[in-house]
Amino acid sequence: MGNKSTISFILLFIGLTFMCMAESNESNRYAQSLDKEAHIYRTFDSVPINIEINKLANAQFTTNAQTRKGNKWFNIAYPQYGAMVYCTIVPVTKDNLNKEIKNRWQRIMLNANMGKPSSVIFEDSINNISAEMFFSPETSITPVQFMATDSATFLFSGALNFQERIINADSIRPIINYISEDIGYMLQNLKKSK
Numbered sequence: 001m002g003n004k005s006t007i008s009f010i011l012l013f014i015g016l017t018f019m020c021m022a023e024s025n026e027s028n029r030y031a032q033s034l035d036k037e038a039h040i041y042r043t044f045d046s047v048p049i050n051i052e053i054n055k056l057a058n059a060q061f062t063t064n065a066q067t068r069k070g071n072k073w074f075n076i077a078y079p080q081y082g083a084m085v086y087c088t089i090v091p092v093t094k095d096n097l098n099k100e101i102k103n104r105w106q107r108i109m110l111n112a113n114m115g116k117p118s119s120v121i122f123e124d125s126i127n128n129i130s131a132e133m134f135f136s137p138e139t140s141i142t143p144v145q146f147m148a149t150d151s152a153t154f155l156f157s158g159a160l161n162f163q164e165r166i167i168n169a170d171s172i173r174p175i176i177n178y179i180s181e182d183i184g185y186m187l188q189n190l191k192k193s194k
Contacts, residue, residue, distance in 0.1 A: 002035065002158045004169055019166050023048055031047070036136055036146065038184065039054060039181055039182065039191075041053060041055065041182075041185060043109075045143075045193065046061070046074075046084070047074065047089055047193070048071055048072070048089060048153075048154060049089065049123060049154060049156060049191065049192055049193055050191040050193055051156075051190060051191070052077055052185060052186055052189045053182065053185055053186060056078070056080070057076050057077060057078050057085075057182070058076070058077045058078050059074060060074060060075055060077070062074060065186075066086070069090075069091070069118060071088060071089065071090050071091070072088070072089040072161050073086075073087065073088050075087065075088050076158075078179060081172075081179070082162055082163040083150070083160060083175060083177045084160075084162075084163065085157055085159070085161075085162050085179070085183065086148075086161060087156065087157070088156070088157050088159075089154055089156050090154065090155045091154060092151075092153065092154060093152070094151075097155070100155045101147070101149070101155065104147050104155065105147075107157075108134055108145050108147070108159075110140040111159055112136040112142070113136070114143070116133070117136040118133055118135045119132050119133060119134045119181075120132070120133045122148075122184075122186070122187050122188050124190070126140075127190070127191055127192065128150050128152075129150050129153070129191075130149060130151070131147065131148035131188075132146065132147055133145075133146045133183060133184060133187060134147075134150075134178075135180075138177040141162060142159045142160065142163060143176050143185060144180050145158065145159040145160070146185055146187060146189055150192060153192065154192075156190065158183075160179055160183065
């Protein structure tokens with residue numbers, strides 16, 4: 001019995017070592033390929049605001065893009081990484097702004113598994129737009145979310161999602177960082193359509 005237990009332990013140790021090495025190699029592979037991917041942006045102006053998206057990403061409206069109260073839904077897809085940024089634009093007035101922000105904040109908390117995400121705030125005093133980007137590294141399904149508004153006409157929000165269940169968030173950390181840079185750029189360069 002002692003030899004079987006020792007052999008089982010050794011085989012388990014070897015198996016775990018190879019799994020860790022494979023995850024590390026996958027993370028390194030993503031990091032190396034993303035280092036070569038330039039952040040070059042193009043305008044996606046088919047929405048009530050002008051946004052800049054990575055030229056490697058595809059933006060498309062969803063099939064029910066304008067069904068409820070003038071809301072617009074579109075996705076920014078990164079098919080090469082199995083990632084999607086789901087976006088919503090809600091028209092607001094001073095009367096419903098707080099209600100819409102509260103609704104978005106509840107969604108952010110749910111996506112963060114009710115944890116307290118860290119955040120970065122962007123302020124554009126020239127265009128009167130403020131934005132906040134939320135990070136929940138412990139949740140690998142929606143690790144990055146955002147909300148932006150001009151406090152008068154629109155509330156723009158979204159979440160980065162991965163199409164497949166990710167077991168180890170560290171293995172996709174390079175992808176999260178890469179797309180986070182794109183989201184940050186998009187939020188810093190938001191403009192109202194003319």
